[in-house]
Amino acid sequence: MTSTTRLTVPADSLFGLTNLPYGVYSAPGRRPRMATRYGDHVIDLAVLLDDDVFARPSLNAFMAQGHARWVEVRAEISERLRGRVPEEAVHGLGTVTLHLPFEVADYVDFYASEHHASNLGRLFRPDHPDPLMPNWKHLPVGYHGRAASVVVSGTDIVRPSGQRKGPKDPAPVFGPSTRLDIEAELGFVLGTGNAMGDSIGAEDAERHIFGVVLFNDWSARDIQAWEYVPLGPNLGKSFASTISPWVVPLLALDSARVPVPPQEPAVLPYLRMERPWGLDVDLTVAWNGQVVSRPPYSAMYWSPAQMLAHQTVGGAPSRTGDLFASGTVSGPEKEQRGAFIELTWGGREPVTVNGRRRTFLEDGDEVVLTATAPGADGTRIGFGEARGRITSSKRREA
Missing domain, CATH: 2.30.30.230 (Fumarylacetoacetase, N-terminal domain)
Incomplete structure (x- = not known):
């Protein structure tokens, strides 16, 4: 018995x-x-x-x-x-x-926060009249990442090495990243996909999205800055991304749905939705145990459904276990910025962490993402945590 x-x-x-x-x-x-x-x-x-x-x-x-x-x-x-x-x-x-709760079939990272994109535009193109690139409000910008480097919370993150070249350096050098950063995001797990040549419409996306995880897109900003023109991030992003061990079903987040901010100019027909929905998820970023940021996912410009619709509209197939992430979640206030490059304004405005003025990550640092959202019947639901600790680089010389 x-x-x-x-x-x-x-x-x-x-x-x-x-x-x-x-x-x-x-x-x-x-x-x-x-x-x-x-x-x-x-x-x-x-x-x-x-x-x-x-x-x-x-x-x-x-x-x-x-x-x-x-x-x-x-x-x-x-x-x-x-x-x-x-x-x-x-x-x-x-x-x-x-x-790791699922086998990651493929991985794409988006750039869906207007606040984050605008902040980086001001940092990298200070003399440009518009911090956003011309395409940004017409489509969800993204890049293809590495599924094999997605790891579960608690996995140590080895400091990556690569080429970097500062604006005053005569030539590039090789070595461990000195501007190691985080990106606090949500990741969306695909339960069912589409065949090659087909696509998933924005209004149908929620029948394909199984659930949501916390996502930390670790970023080597110095490696990224030297390599990303003209084709975008590669080694600066490919070394590790951390997800939470619990996948919160999209079915559990009905009470967390909120409208996205007004989308102007009007989007093209394949991105249109009767009521584009975002999620009222409150994230928290803790650096060595101290909360340094509280990014609000409700401020994101592009909806998860629009991201998936854009990803598949060209006929690219998707499948069970595909993961697409939102890009850094940032709000309008300084304490709502979801990446340290924003929070410290490129390292020029350090933040105080446990009594020390800090900019980017040092070996031994630990970052923990957590989040909550409204649940049914007036409850709140949690996402667990995405935790990672930085260990020293395994390569010192080219």
Whole structure:
């Protein structure tokens, strides 16, 4: 006879029944399997739901089952957790290891914050009358990143090395980055994709987007500055990106939907939506334990649906496990800037962290992203954390 238990979770928990994120965990001596988080309990979904698809080490097979199945499973998990659950399904959060929750099939990063893009325009093109490039309000600008360098929260980040050339340097030099930065973002996980030659319309995007993760796009600004003209970021971005271990279902974020800011000039037809929606997600950036920024995702100019529509409109295929990130989340106020290059204005305005004036990341520094959003029935839901600590470069010379 299977032993059962009834779980209780505080009413103000960020991981109550209105959240129910998906992740992958392993208990000591056991292989990784899918789970949900309920309070500080990690719930084995294969045991809870008696379904072998959840005994796998990634979410991909489940995500590929499609939107109707996501709705069905979410309701079933909620119903089961309201009653008695098998004791063997329940693990304490502190007793398990959390893994990368899905196999990242592909990765694209966007640049969807007008505040961030404008700040960088003022920094890099101070004499230009418009900080935004001419295309910025006509399409969601993005670049293709490296899926293989997406890592789960808690993974150390090795300081990258590469070429850099300052404005007064006679020639480029090679070495560890000296202007290592973060970008506080949200990442959107694709559950189902489109075939080559087809596309996903903006109004249909939410049936393809499975869920949302926290995303830190670590950035070597000195390497990036030398390499990015004319084709954009490469080594300055490709070395690591950190995501949170819990994927918050888009279905859990209905109460967090808000209108995007007015989009003027009018966008082209493939980007038009009857009600373009953003998300009221409040992010927090902690640097060595001190909160230094609180970026508001609600200020983002381009919606997640528009980003996906633009990404596929040319007929590029997408698939289960694709990840696209929002780009740095920044608001109109200084304390809402989601990258240190903005927060310190290119290093010219240091911030005080634990009594020291700081600009860019040093070895041993740790950055933690967290976030909350409105949930159903007046609750708030959490995203966990995206944590990374900088370790020294493995290469010193060319």
